[in-house]
Amino acid sequence: MSNPIQVSPPTNDLTLSKDQTLAEVVKVTIPKLGIVPKVDVYFLSDTTGSMAAAIASVQRGMVDIVNQTQALGSDVQFGVGNYKDFPAPEPSRHPFVFEHQCNLTANIADVKAAVDTWKTTPGLDVPEAQFYALDRVAEPPGGNIGWRADAQRIIVWIGDAGGHDPICKTISSLDYNITEKSVTDKLVAEKITVLAMSLRSSGAQYGLDNRIERVSDWYRNNCGNPLGEAGQGTRIANTTGGILIQGVSPDTAVEQIIAELAAQITTIRNVRLVASGATEPFVQAIAPAAGHGPLSRDQDHEISFDVSWLGNVAAATDIQVFNGSLDVVADGQIVAGKTVKITVPAIIPPGPYEHIPLIVELYEHWFTRNSLGGGPGRRLLLSQDTPNLATPYVMNNLTTSLKIRPGPNFDPNADYEVSFYRDPNYISSQLVLTPGEYPDLNAGPIRFGDAISSVKFNQGVPPAPAVSPIPVVAELYDRVNYGGRKLIIFEDVDNLQTYSAYNNLTSSVKVFKGPNYRPGDKIRLYDTFNGSGDYIDLEPGEYPDLQQSHTFGNKTSSTKFIIGDGTGSEPVSPGSMEYAHIPLIVELYDHFFSQSSIWGGAPGRRLLLSQDTPELATPYSMNNTVSSLKIRPGPNFDPNADYEVSFYRDANYISSQLVLKPGEYQDVHYGPIWFGDAISSVKFNQGVPPAPVVSPIPVVAELYDGVNYGGRKLIIFEDVDNLATYSSYNNLTSSVKVFKGPNYRPGDKIRLYDTFNGSGNYIDLEPGEYPDLQQSHTFSNRTSSTKFIIGDGTGSEPVSPGSMEYAHIPLIVELYDHFFSQSSIWGAGPGRRLLLSQDTPELATPYHMNNTVSSLKIRPGPNFDPNADYEVSFYRDPNYISSQLVLKPGEYEDVHYGPIWFGDAISSVKFNQGVPPAPAVSPIPVVAELYDLVNYGGRKLIIFEDVDNLNTYSSYNNLTSSVKVFKGPNYRPGDKIRLYDTFNGSGDYIDLEPGEYPDLQQSHTFSNRTSSTRFIKA
Secondary structure, eight states, rough: OOOOOOSSSSEEEOOTTTTTTEEEEEEEEOOOOOOOOOOOOEEEEEEGGGHHHHHHHHHHHHHHEEEEEEESSEEEEEEEEEEEEEOOOOOOTTTSSEEEEEEEEEEEHHHHHHHHHHOOOOOOSSSHHHHHHHHHOOTTTTSSSSOTTTTEEEEEEEEESSSOOOOOOHHHHHSSOOHHOOOOOOHHHHHEEEEEOOOOBBBBBTTOOOOOOOOHHHHHHHHHHHOOOOHHHHHHHEEEEEEEEOOOTTHHHHHHHHHHHHHHHEOOEEEEEEEEEETTTEEEEESSOOOOOOOOOOOOOOEEEEEEOOOSOOSSSOEEEEEEEEEEEEEEEEEEEEEEEEOOOOOOOTTTTOSSSSEEEEEEEOSSSSOOOOOOOOOEEEEEBBBSSSTTTTOOTTTSSSEEEOOOOTTTTOOEEEEEEEEEEGGEEEEOOOSSEEOSSSSSTOOTTTOOOEEEOSSSSSOOOOOOOOOOOEEEEEEEEGGEEEEESSOOOOOHHHHHHHOOOOOEEEEOOOOOOOOOOOEEEEEEETTTEEEEEEEEEEEOOOOOOOOOOOOEEEEEEEOEEEEEEEEOOOTTTTTTOEEEEEEEESSSSOOOOSHHHHEEEEEEEEOOOOSSTTTOOTTTTOOOEEEEEOTTOTTOOOOOOEEEETTTTTTTEEESEEESOOOSTTTTTTTTTOOOEEEESSOOOOOOOOOOOOOOEEEEGGGGGGEEEEEOOOSSSSSHHHHHOOOOOOOEEEEEOOOHHHHHHHHHHHHTTTTEEOOOOOOESSSSSHHOOOOOOOOOEEEHHHHOSHHHOOOOTTTTTTOOOEEEEEESSSSOOOSSSSSOOOSEEEOOOOBBBSOOOOOOOTOOOOOEEEEEEEEEOTTTTOEEEEEGGGGGEEEEEEEOOOSSSSSSTTTOTTOOOOEEEEOOOSSOOOOOOOOOOOEEEEEEEGEEEEEEEEOOOOSSOOOHHHHHSSBEEHHHHHTTTTHHHHHHEEEEETTTTEEEEEOEEEEEEEOOHHHHHOOSOOEEEEEOOO
């Protein structure tokens, strides 16, 4: 028959990776059909002995059945047959097994005549041969039964007992066994619906659904034990889209047959969506599982099914394709459907972007407007080591500002760093930065502008380096009595000349126990290279003249540690424990310990140190000559300690200071260190320093030299004996604001004296505002010293505007016009001093302190938390813009020179107190590498985010000829990138999934113009 049923969407062409899910709504439209145009009904009855009453009833009512069915207006034809059981023929019991009596016809007389011949005979056992009869009737159109190809086909099956299962080949003479399954499959294949009228009998209480029991020996001898199970009739009826009526009475059989035929012809009992073919395993669920129905055939219907797809096939090296269908099954018959094609994509090799803890953004100019103005220019984003920014990025020696921001795999507990190198392949001078924003690399403290050629990500805490044991330590001197040049030996040395430009003359020696000393350990001095020639062994002790004590020439060319057996006497000598604890070793090099971009050559003179050294000149001959250095673990290194080493420009740990952590520093001449040939003393700060002493602050006073808080402003956090020497203050105080401090108690105040050292006339000021001291306090405006006056905690508590402004002070910053300690450059006092405890956007007004700071301190306040990670940011311009100097609590004696290079440059100050909150992280489903030439040639740009305008984003020329797309950290199957040919995600576009596209114009009929991009989620 014709099939007007529509399915939407009409086809499926899906791509499903392993474990990928997809939800789909399938709509089925069933138009009004009225009465089915053609119906073929075949009456099949059990005619064994117990069926007599039912047969008589059907015989009497057959005319009514035919007439009323035809009266529904359909083209109905009827056929007739009946069945008995095996063995047959046996005239007294089973003259036949199945008898087809009447082909399908509209002639009522023929139908009635066939039914009237039904005659019961006794059976051999309870089960009957209905499966043989159904097998014979379930034939294609045009066969013996006469089914019409374009008609709905129905069998009205009347019986009162279950059926033999199997009906074996031995008794049927067929070439196959007949079973419930084989019969059911045949009925479904021929689209035949079964209406089962199940009567009860004394031997079978549940009729066609009865248990298979009381089977004859004859059956068992031929076919074996029965396999059939209870419920045969219901299962066959339901599977074919029909129904079983249980407990039909012979008196009502005719009425029920008429009613069920009418329902079958005028009603669709059930419509289901069924997956079939090779795509069936991909269907996780179809809802509603039971389908829809009943549905009237004389009206339109639109029904929906929710289909859940699940990728359950693992990817292989090649694409896998599966074909199948989703079938619309109405009353057991497939009446419509759609084809389904599922593609399982091939394995995508793991790309380099599946783990992104950090993203580095490099800018040709400034990413924010600074004091010079201008846009950011070319931009490049990176997430992995990049040995050369020249090719293919065209970004070498161009970077003026940069950001290091979290990626999707950022770990807030990790200790991330990124290293930027002056030369390709990670060599020459190095800038190491932690995550943050760096708006200007040209100015101090970084001074690394237009100098970056390669980038290396040091993601997370590096593994602890290997540590060599040190049994003894030797100090070699080239003159007797420990005079002349001194060299300290911590390790075996094959050639002292190349190791440290040593002249191979050793006239006196001190040997000390090392951290790994055992009795018997010693050092061996050889007179030729590589541990050969004559030698002497020296245990811990002092040897002021080797030629006298050991009959050994003073020529020493190589050294080796000799390990003892742990026995024997233990020598005792002065200072023998001096090197017993060595957490760190500093290696200082006269030149470069590795090949440099500036010049090659050997490292020159080398000096190893493990303790504070106030003077590198004497006896080491190493002052102001260090070009590179290493700080490496010693035997007592603690990986959990916070080690630092301080290098000073002058002897005795004064003047400008370079503070470094363990690591290798290939070139200290250039940025960001700028400390080449400048080291004169070295101080080891091993481990976490003790928390500094904190003075209480009961009140804070702001002194102004003009009335109404005008003129210069000075903030007082402590007792001051002389305001002139303390801050070059002119001793004129005309107005004052006094605030409660962190340690305030009622009654606390500040006392202003008119002479030095807390003497002379004074006034006491509690928290409040005093716009004109001469008017309010009959006090001259001369203030030369101040003191805090502590109250007894009683009395009224004043309230005034801003009285809590200084109630919480974790840090105090001290800014000095000159140097707070004696400098190697010039002497003189510290000059003007300013103390701050809060963000200060402008040092000019009212502090008169902008662009004049030469040294500074960051010290704890009363609310200091020793576990917090405090930082203070100093900016070159007001309002916290332009280049930035970030410092931790400490003392900075000279900010003019390297590594800080920020003298006379501070205009605003911002306190970043404590650990900042973790920044927001955007997911990255895919990463695309865009190339402006085919086959991945030309300039390369990496895309980690949606871009509205590639031209303004990175000065990109909008030409993309080839692309590589990689899975990102947040990839899900189906994620892709969309390339648009115009700005802001508009115009024509193409979607690219992970893969390689060497020529977009050939593969995608897409012009090579790409102006904007978007991530498209699965």
